[in-house]
Amino acid sequence: MSAQREMKEKNPWHTPVTIIFTVIGVIAIVALVTVAVLQNRPLPQKYKYGIVLDAGSSHTALYIYEWPAEKDNNTGRVEQTHSCKVKGPGISSYASVPRKAGESLSECMQEARQRVPEKRHSETPLYLGATAGMRLLNLENSLASDKVFQAVEEALQKFPFSFQGARILSGQEEGAFGWVTVNYLDDRLKQSLETRGALDLGGASTQISFVSDDFDGSESPDNGVAFRLYGNDYNLYTHSFLCYGKDQALRMTLAKQTQSGPVSISDPCFNPGYIETKNYSIVYDSPCVSNMKPQGAPATFTHTGKGNFSQCQEVVKRNFNFKQCKYSQCSFNGVFQPRLQGPFGAFSAYYFVMNFLNLADTSIPLEAVTEKLSRYCATPWNQIKQQHPGVKLKYLAEYCFSGTYIITLLTEGYNFTSQNYPNIKFIKKIKGSDAGWTLGYMLNLTNMIPAEAPDSPPLPHAGYVSIVTVIAILLFVLFILSLRPLWPRCSKQPQII
Ligand SMILES: Nc1ccn([C@@H]2O[C@H](COP(=O)(O)OP(=O)(O)OP(=O)(O)O)[C@@H](O)[C@H]2O)c(=O)n1
Ligand SMILES: [Ca+2]
Known part of the structure; x- marks a missing residue:
């Protein structure tokens, strides 16, 4: 009698039992894993x-x-x-x-x-x-x-x-929501990472917002915005300078050069060869300059360019008042500003202008930036027009002024130096969304950023499914091993019939 037959006779039911248990076990595992996957499958998205x-x-x-x-x-x-x-x-x-x-x-x-x-x-x-x-x-x-x-x-x-x-929006809101947008899109708020300051340059105002260890809001409460986001407290410093957007700053710079009501000016902030007749009434038609309008000026003046960066910077600087500061430190016009800290994102006109001038890369040293800007300003207007046929003439004419204004605002106004200038990143979009106050504004009004960190499942979906699968397979293997006494004994001896 063969060994096999001998065994079958000893345990006549062992093979079917093993097969049945194995089949049930496999079905149970497949069912368990399928249910786990289906139950936790992300539902079709609704937006x-x-x-x-x-x-x-x-x-x-x-x-x-x-x-x-x-x-x-x-x-x-x-x-x-x-x-x-x-x-x-x-x-x-x-x-x-x-x-x-x-x-x-x-x-x-x-x-x-x-x-x-x-x-x-x-x-x-x-x-x-x-x-x-x-x-x-x-x-x-x-x-x-x-x-x-x-x-x-x-x-x-x-x-x-x-x-x-x-x-x-108030200036504080505009600055603070710009900061929220940048840090939300960067995912810095939920992950409690160091935040990024926000620099926004518009046409009529400009905002600076950042978190500084020096600032708790006590020295200048008007510049403080306190947030609690995802369980973290932020004391944000923010200030908006009305009239210091680039269009109004240009008006102020023109006003500085037309104080005596001349019939023509030679402007270092415009390219040589630029010539345009401008109306006094239009240049001075803004509360930023209306009180500076010269008495008895003619109706128009001839605005010509002479393209000189350092002279332009001198005129631009005259828009900033560095004299009085009743705080421990100020940016300009007697406005408190704590020590600059951390990385910064500069968007809107900061980006448009610096990108146009090929200066958006802040690894270019500040000295090289001013060098390039000097060369750009000194380029004849005709040549500039030829080189950029697709660009709106109004924008094109103003890039020498705008570049000079941006560098002056950052270095003289906000006190950026060659050391921390590379901390600024000129940006337009972050992960497909425009940098600006709008997203932060909507997130706030729809209560979409909670004050406390939301509870999240301990494991991501994929991790959960993997663990369930591994444990199920392990249990199955253990189960099969537990049936070992019922296994047919294998014999390597040749079968004797
Ligand atoms: N490709 C572009 C687009 C815009 N601008 C200029 O950039 C400035 C600011 O634009 P923006 O940030 O859109 O300002 P606003 O939001 O309109 O102004 P504010 O925020 O001050 O209300 C304007 O002078 C505009 O002429 C530019 O130089 N190049
Ligand atoms: Ca704006």
Whole structure:
């Protein structure tokens, strides 16, 4: 009798039992893993949307944001999916025809209506925030600014979104929300990393915001914004300089050069060969310079360029007052500023200008930047026009001034040095979303950044599935081993029949 037969006779049921247990075991494991995977599979995504209109001094832009409907609270999840630049100037330029301020928005709003899925329209919040252009108009003529807002609100209410109002942001809000945007997109808030300061240069105002160990808000409470985000406390320093956006700074610089009401000026901030007739009434038509308008000046002056960086820097510097400072330290105009700290992101006109001048790379030493800028300013206007046929002449004419202004503002104004200049990064977008105050503004108004860190599952989905699978296989192996006494005994002896 063979050994096999002998065994079968001893345990006549052992083979079917082993087979049955094995099959049940395999089925159980497959079922367990399948249930675990299916139960924890990410559900098909549904999205929510938010729309913010940035009514700046020079133009209005519309941004659409999108985030997964189930996870409003998770950082880094809100993304900009679309932006639309409104044709024409900023809404404050429509002071004499407010109706047109509203009408100007309709093209971008129609785009938004198409981009946001129809079934989400009614629940999609729509905000309009106006910055320094409307701040200035409000100072100059508050009735006119009210009328612009009325026209804009009427136009926006015609769209199917959930309109949440149009208002002027304070300088602090503009600075602080720019900082929130940059650090949210960088994922620095949730991960409790060192934050990045925000530098925003607009047409009519400019903002600086950063966290400094020196600053707890006590020395100058107006410059402090306290946040509690994801369980961390931040004492943010922020300041907005009205009139120090690049368009208003240019007006101030022109005003400095036309104090005596001359018929012509030779401007070091414009390229040699540049010549343009300008109206006194237009240059001085802003609260930033209106009190400097020379008496008895002619109607126009001839504005010619002489392209000299260092002379331009001297004129630009005259816009900053370094004399009085009642605090431990100041930037300029008697404004408190703590010690600069950490990395910085510089966006809006900082980026447009430095990118145009091929100076967006801050590993270029500051000395080389001024050298390049000097050469750019000294380049004849005709040559500049030939080299950049696609660029708007208004922008093109101003790059020598703008570059000089930016370097002067950063070094003389904010006290950046050759050592910490490389800490600045000129940026336009972070992970596909524009750097600016709009995202931070929406995150705040929709309560999308919690004060406390949200609870998250201890394991990510993939980790969970892997562990369940490994444990199931381990249990199965142990189970099979436990049946060992029932295994057929293997014999290497030749079978004897
Ligand atoms: N490609 C571009 C686009 C814009 N600009 C200039 O950059 C400046 C600022 O633009 P922006 O940041 O859009 O300013 P606003 O938001 O309109 O102004 P504010 O924030 O002061 O209200 C303006 O002088 C504009 O002419 C530029 O030089 N090059
Ligand atoms: Ca702006």
